[in-house]
Amino acid sequence: MPSMKAIRIHAYGGPEVLMYEDVARPAPGPKEVLVRVHAASINPVDWKLRAGFLKDYVPITLPAILGLDMSGVVEGVGLDVKGFKAGDEVYAMTSMGRDGTYAEYAVIEEMNLARKPKSQDHIRSAAIPLAGLTAWHGLFEFGDLKAGQKVLIHGAAGGVGSFAVQLAKSRGATVAGTASTRNQSLLRELGVDQPIDYTKSAFEKAVTEVDLVIDTIGGETLQRSWGVLKKNGVLASTVTDPKSPNPALTGKHIANRPNAQGLKELAALADAGKIHAIVESIMPLSDARKAHEISQSGHARGKIILTAA
Ligand SMILES: NC(=O)c1ccc[n+]([C@@H]2O[C@H](COP(=O)([O-])OP(=O)(O)OC[C@H]3O[C@@H](n4cnc5c(N)ncnc54)[C@H](OP(=O)(O)O)[C@@H]3O)[C@@H](O)[C@H]2O)c1
Numbered sequence: 001m002p003s004m005k006a007i008r009i010h011a012y013g014g015p016e017v018l019m020y021e022d023v024a025r026p027a028p029g030p031k032e033v034l035v036r037v038h039a040a041s042i043n044p045v046d047w048k049l050r051a052g053f054l055k056d057y058v059p060i061t062l063p064a065i066l067g068l069d070m071s072g073v074v075e076g077v078g079l080d081v082k083g084f085k086a087g088d089e090v091y092a093m094t095s096m097g098r099d100g101t102y103a104e105y106a107v108i109e110e111m112n113l114a115r116k117p118k119s120q121d122h123i124r125s126a127a128i129p130l131a132g133l134t135a136w137h138g139l140f141e142f143g144d145l146k147a148g149q150k151v152l153i154h155g156a157a158g159g160v161g162s163f164a165v166q167l168a169k170s171r172g173a174t175v176a177g178t179a180s181t182r183n184q185s186l187l188r189e190l191g192v193d194q195p196i197d198y199t200k201s202a203f204e205k206a207v208t209e210v211d212l213v214i215d216t217i218g219g220e221t222l223q224r225s226w227g228v229l230k231k232n233g234v235l236a237s238t239v240t241d242p243k244s245p246n247p248a249l250t251g252k253h254i255a256n257r258p259n260a261q262g263l264k265e266l267a268a269l270a271d272a273g274k275i276h277a278i279v280e281s282i283m284p285l286s287d288a289r290k291a292h293e294i295s296q297s298g299h300a301r302g303k304i305i306l307t308a309a
Contacts, residue, residue, distance in 0.1 A: 033074055041126045128263075
């Protein structure tokens, strides 16, 4: 049986449980596609899974290959796959609870796969799926953002936030965003109309009458955000289910999921030059421990990418 390199965990724990090892190359089921992974991205959920923080909600069978998104080339397809063939350049966010994308090959359900943006290489394409879809769902599904509205994005320099800024601008919204001092110029480059340095000033002094807050931070940042919303405003958080203190305001928990149609639309926006990934670091699969440490610091700038080919 052919083998491949992969990052697996055999037990929950710190970054040291990430093992770079030889494992059997997976084979696709009837409605699945085998992809040669060129690049996979790190998402905070990866280290939360690794640490066992989510084990009561997301059952995984150990040993498990981590990683929830990737960009690569189709190697082979299952018997019932109609939409893809060997050689297609694809990207995907995969379902949880199955072996993931920190590997040279990954099996992806056909329904979760889309053609990658033509204008972006595998590294920049791999950065998009999970973070881009989260931003997409948060702004347009949970937040119902419309042209001309005002949105405040917390964590605007992070994986989700950097896409949320660009997507909100592409929809014609006015964007305020928070980040620390070192990321203020990045916020301006991304198109933030009102960059706020949360280490120097309270965001609620700088921004009011907001239609939508996208919160990727939680805690006190989330609690203080209720005060900047206008009547009928929405606070959508990626980290918790926010309980509104006021019947005129709505709290929503952004629950992301794989969405091939969303990936097609994100690829079209990337090819139209409306969105692009901010990639902080690119490292080989074998450096997954270092990649997790950076992500777990809570101060990654944009995305961290593992390359597998
Ligand atoms: N529910 C879901 O479906 C879903 C989906 C995706 C993500 N998430 C969760 O959402 C969170 C964000 O994900 P992500 O991928 O965007 O994470 P990330 O890329 O690791 O976010 C890091 C960013 O957070 C910023 N930050 C840290 N403290 C901040 C503060 N007090 N105010 C403003 N910005 C601050 C940092 O900017 P500075 O360095 O400038 O401080 C950094 O750029 C994670 O907890 C993740 O697990 C949930």
